[in-house]
Amino acid sequence: MIAYLEHFVHGNDTEVPLQNDAVAALEGAASFNFGATSLAAKDFGGMKSAHPLALIRPSSATDVARAMAERGLVLDMRAMADEEDHFTLICLDESPYVDVSGGALWEDVLKRCVSRFGLAPKSWTDYLGLTVGGTLSNAGVSGQAFRYGPQTASVAELEVVTGKGDTVICSETQNSELFFATLGGLGQFGIITRARIALQQAPNxxxxxxxxxxxxxxxxxxxxxxxxxxxxxxxxxxxxxxxxxxxxxxxxxxxxxxxxxxxxxxxxxxxxxxxxxxxxxxxxxxxxxxxxxxxxxxxxxxxxxxxxxxxxxxxxxxxxxxxxxxxxxxxxxxxxxxxxxxxxxxxxxxxxxxxxxxxxxxxxxxxxxxxxxxxxxxxxxxxxxxxxxxxxxxxxxxxxxxxxxxxxxxxxxxxxxxxxxxxxxxxxxxxxxxxxxxxxxxYLPHYQSQDHWKLHYGDKWSRFVERKANFDPLAILAPGQKIFTRIPQPSICPSHN
Ligand SMILES: Cc1cc2nc3c(=O)[nH]c(=O)nc-3n(C[C@H](O)[C@H](O)[C@H](O)COP(=O)(O)OP(=O)(O)OC[C@H]3O[C@@H](n4cnc5c(N)ncnc54)[C@H](O)[C@@H]3O)c2cc1C
The missing domain is CATH 3.40.462.10 (FAD-linked oxidases, C-terminal domain)
Structure with a gap:
């Protein structure tokens, strides 16, 4: 549901509040109150928590990109999925696809695709209360994967906001390196704001x-x-x-x-x-x-x-x-x-x-x-x-x-x-x-040190590092994975409101 941006409030760290003009520019909403940020501090594992400075509910990729200019935020991507028109049927080479928001829940994708079009994605997770962007950042595995591959294998195109704040459309043939990096990329290279997913006829x-x-x-x-x-x-x-x-x-x-x-x-x-x-x-x-x-x-x-x-x-x-x-x-x-x-x-x-x-x-x-x-x-x-x-x-x-x-x-x-x-x-x-x-x-790995991550990626580690340098050079995305340490920058938010 949630994509994380560096950096979080730890203990007594003093944090720089968001600039008022950045917040004012958002089409969505920003919450600074303790109730909202406490909710965003938790995950399903329930064993760790990291309290963010603010919870942002972006309503568009532009909002996601605007939020990237700031620090210490959790983005509630579900907010982008609230709009009805975030489910668009596309036909490419006579095959059906659906364009969905990265914050859409798979259970909503199922309901809308079946009820509106009689079609459904090919590959699933067992539990569907997960976001499209969340599972595509891992793989998305269930009992259909033996035939269609994980959910990442059914994606034709993505819209991604990179760690540089660029909004990029990518696919196998367009900005392909970002496309391949993002699929299974643990949220390290960009935030998926839209995905185009292959469909098939739904059985009754x-x-x-x-x-x-x-x-x-x-x-x-x-x-x-x-x-x-x-x-x-x-x-x-x-x-x-x-x-x-x-x-x-x-x-x-x-x-x-x-x-x-x-x-x-x-x-x-x-x-x-x-x-x-x-x-x-x-x-x-x-x-x-x-x-x-x-x-x-x-x-x-x-x-x-x-x-x-x-x-x-x-x-x-x-x-x-x-x-x-x-x-x-x-x-x-x-x-x-x-x-x-x-x-x-x-x-x-x-x-x-x-x-x-x-x-x-x-x-x-x-x-x-x-x-x-x-x-x-x-x-x-x-x-x-x-x-x-x-x-x-x-x-x-x-x-x-x-x-x-x-x-x-x-x-x-x-x-x-x-x-x-x-x-x-x-x-x-x-x-x-x-x-x-x-x-x-x-699968769904979590390690405490970069050495363990190196071991995990094996001969793919250098590719992973290169991708990070290309798409999130300051390492602001998904710091909770402890893969990369943020490169300290001079204050980018000089006004302490
Ligand atoms: C109850 C439960 C059942 C599950 N069952 C399965 C299963 O059957 N098969 C399977 O493969 N997995 C399963 N998972 C794992 C699941 O794929 C991952 O936990 C996934 O990250 C969940 O997505 P989320 O929307 O809850 O993400 P969140 O927990 O909100 O986010 C987790 C991380 O994913 C990344 N992320 C989230 N959204 C985006 C985005 N839009 N763009 C880029 N990165 C993003 C970020 O790094 C974020 O920190 C399950 C998880 C749970 C909690």
Whole structure:
């Protein structure tokens, strides 16, 4: 939702207030009051905070560029998405695209594209209460990424306000270096004020399926077979997977598997040889009103027929496309009621090469995480060929790698374990990956020093540094990532009002 500009108020630092003329020039709004800036100081992780000087609600790219001339600001990009006309359908070479504000929420993109045009973006995140600019600054991964790549792969054009305050239109053929830098660029090179996103026909319904495995090898072989099917020839439209505790724990175990409250997980089907955890493939097939239910059944049976899941542990339900894509909204609503949504979230997201997954399973899923994490442990394969190496995000070298996401939803202490303990568990997992020499990268990375960032970017580090020098030479953007230190400048705001 929010893009950050250097620099923040720390402790007793004295800050230079915004010049009145700069504020007056904004078409949007600026808030200096403690309530607004306190809200902007927090993030979903809930473990760190940085209090900004002001919260700016820009209403245009011009406002974003104006704010760049000042210091210590948080931009609430949602403000730019309030206007109806920030959703424009474009047709290029007979293919549909939508132009959306960088501050638009994906859930709004979904609603408007489907209701107005019967079209939808191809690639999603699981949770849609995130901004377009926010996920494109990382990658944007969900169960469609095996086919269409991450969300960054569906972008045809961006409007970006760089760290120099320039508003630039960029694409693969126009200002391409800025385009590639910004996608997956962690907000380091510019602020995305508009994105042009490829669309496809939206299905009406989705057959949503979960099948359970006791053997990791069977699970991964089937998952990899599914993600390497050709589009339109064979295969599901969505492939994800997750680990569940082999027990009746309501948060981490069998009860979390069925997709429909009327279904029961009958543990009698779990083989005696099963270990402490089970693996669940989550699949979806897009359907249209014109498809006859018996045709859908036949197609699903055919596709599932060659998979080696535990017979008897197959769960499915038909839902509308909107319901399917909004499935995590219901988790959010429950978590808000239980006070867990606003608790700290020591999450860990990794990309790990296929060749290291058996060991990862043995050491991490079956040992460190065998009692679960109080939330989903996602694990599913992605294809490197769908990731554009010109973008700033880095992934493992192997052709198939897995995303592993530890999405902890636990009550804050004293009801839940101390957050530091969970952070330490995350570090132990990362350390294990280093010690064993795994081919892996952190997704949604955060490090405390530039040396760690260098290690993260590996041979792409010098490219990252060059891009920074080109587009944000004073290092004013997204300082919270601790990748670059701001280059001190003589005061640019001489008037202390
Ligand atoms: C509940 C939840 C579920 C998630 N699920 C998924 C998932 O399924 N798949 C996935 O891939 N990711 C997922 N994420 C991670 C998500 O992609 C990142 O956290 C992303 O940054 C969120 O966007 P935001 O709008 O909330 O950004 P914010 O948290 O507001 O901003 C984070 C950073 O992104 C950058 N940024 C934000 N907006 C812009 C912009 N317009 N231009 C340039 N930079 C910008 C800035 O550096 C900013 O500091 C999830 C996150 C949460 C909190």
């Amino acid at each position: 319904m989705v057959r949503w399926i979960r099948v359970v495995y006791s053997e990791f090898e069977d699970f991964t072989e089937d998952a990899e077979w599914l993600v390497t099917r050709k589009e339109g020839v064979d295969g599901f439209d969505y492939v994800e997977g997750f680990v569940v505790v082999n027990g009746d724990d309501p948060c981490n175990g069998w009860p979390t598997v069925p997709v429909n409250p009327n279904q029961q997980f009958d543990p009698v089907h779990v083989p005696r040889s099963a270990g402490p955890v089970l693996y669940c493939l989550e699949l979806a097939l897009h359907c249209h009103h014109s498809d006859h239910p018996s045709e859908i059944d036949m197609e699903v049976d055919r596709l599932l027929g060659r998979l080696r899941f535990i017979k008897g542990l197959r769960f499915e339900v038909d839902v509308t496309y909107m319901e399917f894509l909004s499935r995590v909204k219901r988790v959010e609503e429950d978590a808000r009621v239980n006070g867990i949504w606003d608790a700290p979230h020591p999450w860990l997201n990794l990309f790990v090469s296929k060749s290291n997954m058996a060991e990862f399973d043995r050491e991490v899923f079956k040992k460190i995480l065998k009692h679960g994490i109080g939330g989903p442990i996602l694990v599913y394969p992605l294809l490197r060929s769908k990731w554009d190496s010109r973008h700033s995000v880095v992934v493992p070298d192997s052709n198939i790698f897995y995303i592993i996401a530890l999405l902890r939803f636990i009550p804050p202490p004293p009801k839940g374990p101390p957050t530091e303990l969970l952070v330490a568990q995350n570090h132990a997992i990362i350390q294990l990956c280093y010690t064993r020499g795994f081919d892996f990268k952190q």
